[in-house]
Amino acid sequence: MTPTSRALIAGAAGASALNAVTYLDMAVRARPASSAGEDSVARLADLAHVNLGDQQTSGNRKSGLGPLLGYATSVAAAGMYAAAGGRRLPTAVSALALTGLAMIASNAPMTALKVTDPRSWSAGDWVTDLVPHLAYGTVTAVALKSLR
Numbered sequence: 591m592t593p594t595s596r597a598l599i600a601g602a603a604g605a606s607a608l609n610a611v612t613y614l615d616m617a618v619r620a621r622p623a624s625s626a627g628e629d630s631v632a633r634l635a636d637l638a639h640v641n642l643g644d645q646q647t648s649g650n651r652k653s654g655l656g657p658l659l660g661y662a663t664s665v666a667a668a669g670m671y672a673a674a675g676g677r678r679l680p681t682a683v684s685a686l687a688l689t690g691l692a693m694i695a696s697n698a699p700m701t702a703l704k705v706t707d708p709r710s711w712s713a714g715d716w717v718t719d720l721v722p723h724l725a726y727g728t729v730t731a732v733a734l735k736s737l738r
Contacts, residue, residue: 593672596737601668604688604730605661611725615718626705627656633703660696667695668730677734684734689727693719 631652635642642648700706
């Protein structure tokens with residue numbers, strides 16, 4: 591198995607963990623889903639002058655493409671981390687590094703696109719963002735170690 595395929599598998603496992611924790615949080619706290627992924631797709635389409643279709647078609651495309659952006663970010667973060675040699679670090683250090691990398695890789699583009707502004711987040715908002723990313727970082731780090 592190549593290092594690239596190991597990183598792809600680890601990133602996908604981490605994305606699954608992030609999504610599971612997010613959906614559990616939504617169920618427990620009865621909170622709505624975030625529209626950040628869909629809003630990012632809409633903003634990117636506007637900037638690229640891409641027509642996503644009529645209102646219904648556009649909504650459906652954003653609903654599909656938004657989560658795919660999350661998976662792409664998860665896999666890319668794992669790939670960058672593995673390529674930088676991070677997988678050689680202790681698992682706990684890797685988990686924290688991957689958590690931070692994933693948070694930056696997801697929030698920085700959304701901030702640049704003006705989809706969100708982390709400076710305005712409450713402590714609760716930060717926890718809501720941190721916990722799923724911590725699950726991502728932990729599962730991705732364990733998977734990278736296991737697949738080595």
